[in-house]
Amino acid sequence: MDSQTTGLSDETLQAIADRPSVEFDEVVLQADYAARAAISFYRFRQLGGGRDIKDSTTSKPMAFGSSAGRGIHYISDHPQVRLLNLSVVALLVLFESAANAYFFAQQSEFGISGGLFQAAAVSLANVATSYFIIGFWGLRHASMPTGGTPIWRPQRRDVIRLFGIFAIVIGVVMVLLVNLSAAHYRNIIDLRAENLDPASDVLFTFPRFWMSADTCSAILGSEIGASIGSAATSAMCRPFALHSLDAMVLFALGLAISAIAAFEGRRADSAFPGFSDAARSIERARRDLLDALDDYYDSYADFIDDQAELLGIEASELTPTQRAIIVTALDKRVESYRALLSSDADILRDEFDVPREVVERIADTARMRPSAPAAGFPPKGTG
Numbered sequence: 001m002d003s004q005t006t007g008l009s010d011e012t013l014q015a016i017a018d019r020p021s022v023e024f025d026e027v028v029l030q031a032d033y034a035a036r037a038a039i040s041f042y043r044f045r046q047l048g049g050g051r052d053i054k055d056s057t058t059s060k061p062m063a064f065g066s067s068a069g070r071g072i073h074y075i076s077d078h079p080q081v082r083l084l085n086l087s088v089v090a091l092l093v094l095f096e097s098a099a100n101a102y103f104f105a106q107q108s109e110f111g112i113s114g115g116l117f118q119a120a121a122v123s124l125a126n127v128a129t130s131y132f133i134i135g136f137w138g139l140r141h142a143s144m145p146t147g148g149t150p151i152w153r154p155q156r157r158d159v160i161r162l163f164g165i166f167a168i169v170i171g172v173v174m175v176l177l178v179n180l181s182a183a184h185y186r187n188i189i190d191l192r193a194e195n196l197d198p199a200s201d202v203l204f205t206f207p208r209f210w211m212s213a214d215t216c217s218a219i220l221g222s223e224i225g226a227s228i229g230s231a232a233t234s235a236m237c238r239p240f241a242l243h244s245l246d247a248m249v250l251f252a253l254g255l256a257i258s259a260i261a262a263f264e265g266r267r268a269d270s271a272f273p274g275f276s277d278a279a280r281s282i283e284r285a286r287r288d289l290l291d292a293l294d295d296y297y298d299s300y301a302d303f304i305d306d307q308a309e310l311l312g313i314e315a316s317e318l319t320p321t322q323r324a325i326i327v328t329a330l331d332k333r334v335e336s337y338r339a340l341l342s343s344d345a346d347i348l349r350d351e352f353d354v355p356r357e358v359v360e361r362i363a364d365t366a367r368m369r370p371s372a373p374a375a376g377f378p379p380k381g382t383g
Contacts (some may be wrong), residue, residue, distance in 0.1 A: 181235040303330070
């Protein structure tokens with residue numbers, strides 16, 4: 001049986017395959033999202049997330065494959081699900097809260113429940129400050145590569161680096177104050193348990209946190225200096241005057257938890273603001289496109305049945321050859337959209353700033369065959 005058995009020519013079968021369908025429209029929609037996400041991601045690779053498409057040294061439009069050192073040429077390190085990263089932080093808070101509760105509840109005038117609440121508050125302040133201020137804002141942005149321009153011509157990324165360094169300094173000071181205050185709180189409790197007057201200790205030591213010697217003497221020499229309410233003042237005036245083993249262990253534990261939280265904050269996303277979001281966006285768009293293509297492939301049988309009914313014939317009257325012609329035409333409709341599931345070899349060469357032969361040697365050349373130049377870009381190999 002040939003194509004003429006049912007009176008349908010090859011042109012008619014092609015026209016049948018070109019009929020619109022909801023599944024094909026969904027592929028077109030997801031492909032558009034994937035293309036937009038790919039362009040956004042490449043903008044970071046080529047320009048470092050900037051909007052200026054001109055070379056800063058010549059003020060001329062930048063050629064494809066020439067980022068002038070402004071782009072991002074490394075693989076982004078970002079968690080697929082931030083909830084997992086935040087779960088580690090939550091575990092740190094719970095662990096430190098449990099450990100601090102042991103130190104705060106003993107001989108505390110607030111009892112076990114009060115000590116537990118204080119422990120949770122101190123732990124939350126310590127971990128949150130370390131994760132967000134030191135790690136997420138500070139270490140991430142401070143590790144951003146420089147813009148490659150003279151210091152008197154700073155780029156946006158240079159300003160972000162300065163912001164990161166400033167955040168680290170502020171965060172470290174806050175973490176020290178929080179942990180020292182908690183340690184002095186425990187120190188005062190232990191001294192009072194031994195009937196020792198905390199105010200009789202040395203009134204101030206070096207270094208101090210923005211407190212003059214006269215102010216330290218006035219506060220710590222008063223009745224407040226003998227109470228647990230002076231823990232913060234004592235931490236600022238005499239930060240390392242700790243006499244209790246529990247207080248020292250509490251301080252060391254707080255710093256260790258702070259370091260882990262800062263590390264988790266640093267690795268939460270890449271150093272470039274928005275780069276990890278762009279990477280996650282293209283990964284998510286490609287998965288959505290793959291799902292849309294899967295639904296499109298599954299719709300072939302129903303599509304052929306519907307079109308045969310529209311023509312007034314039974315789908316069973318179509319020969320295998322005719323069905324193959326329709327299926328081939330349906331496959332061809334989405335061929336260009338499937339290309340969005342992989343990266344072109346020239347794009348990868350520019351992303352990672354390596355020679356083209358390296359990409360071709362490592363990657364599957366059949367899967368990553370060169371594509372036609374995009375509008376406005378020079379031919380392959382001229383970048």
